[in-house]
Amino acid sequence: MSFGTWEGAPCSGKRLSNNTRQTQNSARSPAKRGSPHRAIVPDRASALKPGQRRPVRRALAPLLHTMPPRSGDTPGRHARTREPPGNPRMTDLCWSGREGMLFHHTGEPLVGFGGCDYLGLATHDAILDALCKGLGRYALSAGASRTTTGDTRAHQKAELRAAGFIGLPEAVLLPEGMLANIAAFQALSDCKAALIDERAHSSLRTAAAAAGISLHTYRHNDAHDAAAKLNALDTPALVATDTLFAATGDLAPVPELLAALRPDDRLLLDDCHGIGVLGPRGRGAIEHFAINDPRVVVTATLAKAMGVYGAIVAGPAPFAAKVRRSGAFVGTTPIPPALAAAADAAFEVHTCELDRLARLRSSTARVREALTELGLIANGRTSPSPVFAITIEPEAAMVRLHEELAERGHFVPLIGYPGGPAGRYLRLSVSAGHADDQIDRLLADLADLNPALRPEAPDVEGANTRIRS
Known part of the structure; x- marks a missing residue:
């Protein structure tokens, strides 16, 4: 979903047209061979005169072009492969930044439902x-x-x-x-x-x-x-x-x-x-x-x-x-x-751009309602927070849910962080940058994979899956 680009100070509420935005985005395409802007530092022949400033956006173009790729691009060297402790089947994923994507070491993109860029402002033009x-x-x-x-x-x-x-x-x-x-x-x-x-x-x-x-x-x-x-x-x-x-x-x-x-x-x-x-x-x-x-x-x-x-x-x-x-x-x-x-x-x-906040709240309400119906969070939660902590017993079932979601293209981080409800838990966060279909697919896959709906699936000791209260 496109929110347009803010212009002017004080706020005029003016937004750029789609054509203008496409022009801006096309300006970020990688520089062709022979382009005078492939190097950030100009050579001696093109050195600036004393007191003259190089146009910054133009000078930074090569740096911006090396930013992690957008959706559909090949992740290449931006995907790292260090295995996090305690979960050897998942890689240390690298946030692409530009469209909220994370990358698996195989190069397959995962839609990230983690972090704290709740309004998508980290990539605002x-x-x-x-x-x-x-x-x-x-x-x-x-x-x-x-x-x-x-x-x-x-x-x-x-x-x-x-x-x-x-x-x-x-x-x-x-x-x-x-x-x-x-x-x-x-x-x-x-x-x-x-x-x-x-x-x-x-x-x-x-x-x-x-x-x-x-x-x-x-x-x-x-x-x-x-x-x-x-x-x-x-x-x-x-x-x-x-x-x-x-x-x-x-x-x-x-x-x-x-x-x-x-x-x-x-x-x-x-x-x-x-x-x-x-x-x-x-x-x-x-x-x-x-x-x-x-x-x-x-x-x-x-x-x-x-x-x-x-x-x-x-x-x-x-x-x-x-x-x-x-x-x-x-x-x-x-x-x-x-x-x-x-x-x-x-x-x-x-x-x-308060429409970003409205979208965040709408998406948060959808996710909250779905997680409540699935029994993954407590009924009656009214907090406006776009963050949801999911804890499942035994922990092996929570790890399995984390990994199976990743196999279906979603990254919901399994973390251990001070102040959480358990030693490890799934921290699902919603952003205004998530498209409706991305949230739809996540909720559909959670319903399909939800351990609470599969009591017959035992852990290694034969105990049934339980949602922690």
Whole structure:
């Protein structure tokens, strides 16, 4: 499905025609032999004059042409063959990127139902163009901390755009999600205790240790347990949780956690999987829960639904000022300015193309309903998360389902990741980039292969397949 290409700033809602898009796509076809643009570095005879800039999109054409192939292309060297431990019949698959395809070592394409590019923005032409234009305007690296000479207008613009998008007074750009949490905890180190959801991302625990804050945990998504443990502390505390849990799709009880805070406590929402997805317009946790409380701060990566790279720490102005004085911010070179320009464009594209969000939600609802009917997820789940965790007993049956889906052209990752519902589980994620027929085929094959519908199929010890509750 084509979503068109965003044009203009501010958002005009204008889309390119199919003919224009075809022209753009044809421009990415491999350069013919003898083309003057086969080499990125020009020879001496064609060297640029002092002060003259080479057109970046044109100069990068050879690099773009060597990107992993689109659907139907031969994967060639882009498919790697290292066998992951514990599953010797599956290869280490390489994401093609351009159309969400993964490749088996035999060269047969698999449709990927994994990862976190929920809106398909990682391949959006307007965002890629912003990146290329940024490379033409700025150096590849910022070259220094933003507190010295590494600050650029691109970083500042991305921060302003992010703050308006999230709905908080100020935002600070950091290189990646873990560092964003460390910077936020360092800025809130007046809170001498951190109370963290037991299944929250490990970076929150790492951040507490880096900031010298004592660590406490509460039962997963149990606001009553959090309140009881808060009241037992004799110091201001920082309550921290994922907003949307990546492994299971659980949504944190944010209003209840906010109600449990004492006057000097703070609430940090790690919105890495919520930004771009939650809320009426996909603006994240602040919009979804209609939060207006100066005690709440947000961290989020831009590498998932937003499709770019970097991370954001957002909150009131005094908090943002402390983030900019934190060791994690001061002692770090920021993301390349061109990536900051791409992040700025990603926020604008998201704002302009809400049909992507609508499509994601429609596809998520279809998959949720089908998985519920098949007994692969619990009945009554209402989370808006496009991620579904499937656990099956015995594990051999889950491995078999994973491999048989791959044989039919679907890659649903079988992973072991902290915070999941089991040591290993199938993590199925939906993207706005999936076509209807791709989802139709996946659901049809799941119904055909579903171990829950084949109780006669024993494991190696003769036990029947069971879906874990």
